[in-house]
Amino acid sequence: MDVSGILASHAAKYKSVTVEKETPLEVDAGSLMVTDLNPIDEESYNANLEEHLQSLARDGAQALFASLFTLPTRPSADGPLAQLPPPTYQLPRAKPLPKPKPPTKWEVFASAKGIQKKVRDKKEWDEEKQEWVNRWGRDGKNKQLEDQWITEVPLHADVDFDPRKVARDERKARVAKNEKQRDQNLARAAGKGPREERKRDIEKTLATTRISTASMGKFDKKLDGEKKVRGVKRKFDPTEAPIDHEKEASLALISRMESDSKKTRREPQPEESVLNVRKAVRFASKGRGGIALGRESAGGRGRGRGGRGRGKR
Amino acid sequence: MRPLTEEESKVVFTKLANYIGKNLVHLIDRTDEPYCFRLQKDRVYYVSESSMRLGISVARPNLVSLGTCFGKFSKSGKFKLHITALDYVAQYAKYKVWIKPNGEMPFLYGNNIVKAHLGRITEDTPEHQGVVVFSMSDIPLGFGVTARSTIDTRKLDPTAIIVFHQADVGEYLRDEDTLF
The missing domain is CATH 3.10.450.220 (Nuclear Transport Factor 2; Chain: A,)
Incomplete structure (x- = not known):
């Protein structure tokens, strides 16, 4: 019995599970990725593009699945799960590189003068104690003058001259100066210094004057290198953000609107009846007010009289 | 969007x-x-x-x-x-106005509601309040703004306007091309 025909038709129906290529496919099972480095076969590409792409995709998928089935598995409720190895392919970074920090004033000066940065140790050798001590901080060397038990006083010093206090004040002033310079550096980096503010002011004034002509700046003579004035671009919330934030913002807005209307509304409430209650109370109590009226109806006459005296305000 | x-x-x-x-x-x-x-x-x-x-x-x-x-x-x-x-x-309306069957057509053609056509009105409706207009069989027909408060309507003559027309279901036909 000749089964070669059946076998041939069977083989045509089911393609081989092994993928043979000139350059073997690179499979990165960790990120479920296959890279085909073979050059494109121009003949089949031109003949039938769709078929060519499908066969390429089929080979890639076949190679990926073949590699997945060699991986160790772990049983789970949904059937065995393959345990992926860590990915080997280096994905490009999603975010751009962080921008370098703007140089401080000192760094600019140092680079101009060619001064090299020297890293000082935090510890310093103390000859007297014969040990390493902190340069600053706890038991720092910079506090030595304040801590020593005897201090030299300069000639012709005041009676109340306190060498400890002088040394401490000098140290504190140095710290304050450093802090101030740091703040100035930060402000310069953020573009918030007095210089930048002045620059912004001038630009604003210039933009205003340019549109302050009869034609609102449309038919004015343009100068060379004059930049186009750009307005403020409107910015909206993203459409696809989670809806909960939007809901909360709306509810907050409604409650704010309600409280605003309560604050501003001074006219009588619309739910009030035809009866003018204030006027009716004044009439019934003969001008003495609601409290006196209530007391009169509840208690005896004597109390009512007492109330009358106090009721006159 | x-x-x-x-x-x-x-x-x-x-x-x-x-x-x-x-x-x-x-x-x-x-x-x-x-x-x-x-x-x-x-x-x-x-x-x-x-x-x-x-x-x-x-x-x-x-x-x-x-x-x-x-x-x-x-x-x-x-x-x-x-x-x-x-x-x-209509589902959440606070103040409602019901109009008589003979007043439905004039309202659906875009006219204001006069007192003669007024069937019922919510008790304490203030002036210039947005109201939803219903037919007597509780079918919402449109909405408008009250011209007078409920109390003031009592002493008006039948031709006086009670509700200013703002929108009615007739617009589905009249403004079909610009409505949605």
Whole structure:
């Protein structure tokens, strides 16, 4: 019995599970990725593009699945799960590189003068104690003058001259100066210094004057290198953000609107009846007010009289 | 399509609150499905989150409509409530007006409601209050603004205007091309 025909038709129906290529496919099972480095076969590409792409995709998928089935598995409720190895392919970074920090004033000066940065140790050798001590901080060397038990006083010093206090004040002033310079550096980096503010002011004034002509700046003579004035671009919330934030913002807005209307509304409430209650109370109590009226109806006459005296305000 | 800015939301909410008052919260804080307001070509749509997410993928010039159109912003930034919002406004309406069968047709042709056609009105309706107009068989027909408070209507003559017309279901035919 000749089964070669059946076998041939069977083989045509089911393609081989092994993928043979000139350059073997690179499979990165960790990120479920296959890279085909073979050059494109121009003949089949031109003949039938769709078929060519499908066969390429089929080979890639076949190679990926073949590699997945060699991986160790772990049983789970949904059937065995393959345990992926860590990915080997280096994905490009999603975010751009962080921008370098703007140089401080000192760094600019140092680079101009060619001064090299020297890293000082935090510890310093103390000859007297014969040990390493902190340069600053706890038991720092910079506090030595304040801590020593005897201090030299300069000639012709005041009676109340306190060498400890002088040394401490000098140290504190140095710290304050450093802090101030740091703040100035930060402000310069953020573009918030007095210089930048002045620059912004001038630009604003210039933009205003340019549109302050009869034609609102449309038919004015343009100068060379004059930049186009750009307005403020409107910015909206993203459409696809989670809806909960939007809901909360709306509810907050409604409650704010309600409280605003309560604050501003001074006219009588619309739910009030035809009866003018204030006027009716004044009439019934003969001008003495609601409290006196209530007391009169509840208690005896004597109390009512007492109330009358106090009721006159 | 984009969410409303805070100023726009404020304008829309004030307009809606004129008709449904504090029930406005129920439109935003729904129990069944999250809903939101979206602006597309100066029209405000009240749309469920799922259809909004589907609508994101449609380009702005191709997107004709989505959800329920609540109204549109005029060029001067005022908000005009459309009759398409009637389903939600009628559901939560605070003050209602019922009109007699002989007054239905004049109202549906865009006329104001006169006292002769007034069937019933909510007890303590103040002046210039947004009201929803119903037929006597409780079918919402449109909405308007009261000209007088309930108490003042008692001593008016039958031809006096009670409710100023703002929108009616006849607009579905009359303004078919510009409504949605």
